[in-house]
Amino acid sequence: MAWFFQPLPMTPLTQIPPPTEPRQALDFDCGVRAYPPTHPDGYWRLRWMEADRRRETTATSKDEVLAKVADVVERLAQGRPTDWAQAKGEALVAHYLDPTRRPARGRAWSLRHREEQQAYCSRFVTPVIADVELARLSRVHFARILAQAPTASVAAHLRRCCSAMVAAGLEEGHLLARQDVLRGVRWCPPAGQAPADDDTLGRFIDEADIPTASAVAALASAAGEHSGVWWRELQVLVVAYSGLRWGEMAALTADRVDASGRRIVVDRQVVETRHQLCLGPPKSRRRRTTMYPARTPTGAELAPMVERRLAEVGPDGLLFPSPRGHWPRRSNYRRNTFNPAATAAGWPRSPEGRWAWSFHSLRHVFATWALAQPGARIEDVSRLLGHSTVRVTQDLYISPDGDLYERFYRATA
Numbered sequence: 001m002a003w004f005f006q007p008l009p010m011t012p013l014t015q016i017p018p019p020t021e022p023r024q025a026l027d028f029d030c031g032v033r034a035y036p037p038t039h040p041d042g043y044w045r046l047r048w049m050e051a052d053r054r055r056e057t058t059a060t061s062k063d064e065v066l067a068k069v070a071d072v073v074e075r076l077a078q079g080r081p082t083d084w085a086q087a088k089g090e091a092l093v094a095h096y097l098d099p100t101r102r103p104a105r106g107r108a109w110s111l112r113h114r115e116e117q118q119a120y121c122s123r124f125v126t127p128v129i130a131d132v133e134l135a136r137l138s139r140v141h142f143a144r145i146l147a148q149a150p151t152a153s154v155a156a157h158l159r160r161c162c163s164a165m166v167a168a169g170l171e172e173g174h175l176l177a178r179q180d181v182l183r184g185v186r187w188c189p190p191a192g193q194a195p196a197d198d199d200t201l202g203r204f205i206d207e208a209d210i211p212t213a214s215a216v217a218a219l220a221s222a223a224g225e226h227s228g229v230w231w232r233e234l235q236v237l238v239v240a241y242s243g244l245r246w247g248e249m250a251a252l253t254a255d256r257v258d259a260s261g262r263r264i265v266v267d268r269q270v271v272e273t274r275h276q277l278c279l280g281p282p283k284s285r286r287r288r289t290t291m292y293p294a295r296t297p298t299g300a301e302l303a304p305m306v307e308r309r310l311a312e313v314g315p316d317g318l319l320f321p322s323p324r325g326h327w328p329r330r331s332n333y334r335r336n337t338f339n340p341a342a343t344a345a346g347w348p349r350s351p352e353g354r355w356a357w358s359f360h361s362l363r364h365v366f367a368t369w370a371l372a373q374p375g376a377r378i379e380d381v382s383r384l385l386g387h388s389t390v391r392v393t394q395d396l397y398i399s400p401d402g403d404l405y406e407r408f409y410r411a412t413a
Contacts, residue, residue, distance in 0.1 A: 030076040034065050048072060071135055074176050089129030089137065092174050093121050096165040110280055115273045120161045124148050134174050137181055142166075146187045155187035205396050210364045211347070211357045213297040216240045218345035220300075226340045231312075234305045235320045236341075236362065241302060242292040243366035243385045246359060247271060248282055250327050255315045259307050264290050266386060270327045277327045288386045297369065334359070367397050 026034040032048040043058040044065040059065035149155035169175035224233035247269030256265045271280040294303040322328040348356040382393040
């Protein structure tokens, strides 16, 4: 049997592909290694070890792989999970609002503050960044968040919310410091609204913002007459000449008042949210003791009025309850007592139709009255008011140039 061999076709040498060059991997810190693609349309591969497991991701270009390398190396160096680079903005918001998270200062939020932060996040923050990867968050996104604020006041609160959120993200590792997402982010007023004047951004309380002694007396008298309850007059006078805040006044019970020493212990306040009223520590958690005068500048006998009210309630009875005997709500008091009394007393209104003075303005009455007393020290008044520092009292009530010109005139005479 004969065998026949058919010769195989010969491939020209010019069509034989050159041998593939060995891929040269790029080594980075933390054991991160990048491999170039095996063919022109291939992908870069990035590999590293994390938690005793090999991790891997891909990139379409050298620039993209270098950006991913920077992110992975920084997270590994900080001991943060690299998976957070793919997490969305909603994860950052959830972490910021997590009730088990303690802020950097180690102090838990109050109920009112938590409700405010939830409202800001729901209205302004989440709609912008919920679906954005954390690694891609930038100043553009936070500029969009801030641009939604309708007023300068809302913008200031929203800016602080974003700043605290970014700080929480940096602390936990959701964000990286190199992202720098808040630098240069500013609020711009809506069209037709004048920008805030830098000269008026201070916290100083102008004299026009403080009711006069006669205006306070008129409001107190009108509150008692309109409500038909005599101690409504006392309520206004006590707030105006002891410096109590609304929540501190609402929580005031007889056992916190020392009538013989004309002292009031302030160690709690009523915290009002949209859904409930509850007791909480005073602002800044600063327990203090304040005082009230025996009589007001207009001659009202304040001390006997306090003694009369204490005799009407039990040791733990509320001095200024709601009509049903519970903690009062600010909105109900404003509608049922403050607004009618302010109208009857002839309190002025702003061009926008709002009251030029509010219930909180009564606290400013006490501050300025106390500072005007002979021998009064600003340190003492600051403690009576419960301010965190003397600087706060000075910034609020001491004009930067109050008697500057008079002192300079006398010194240079």
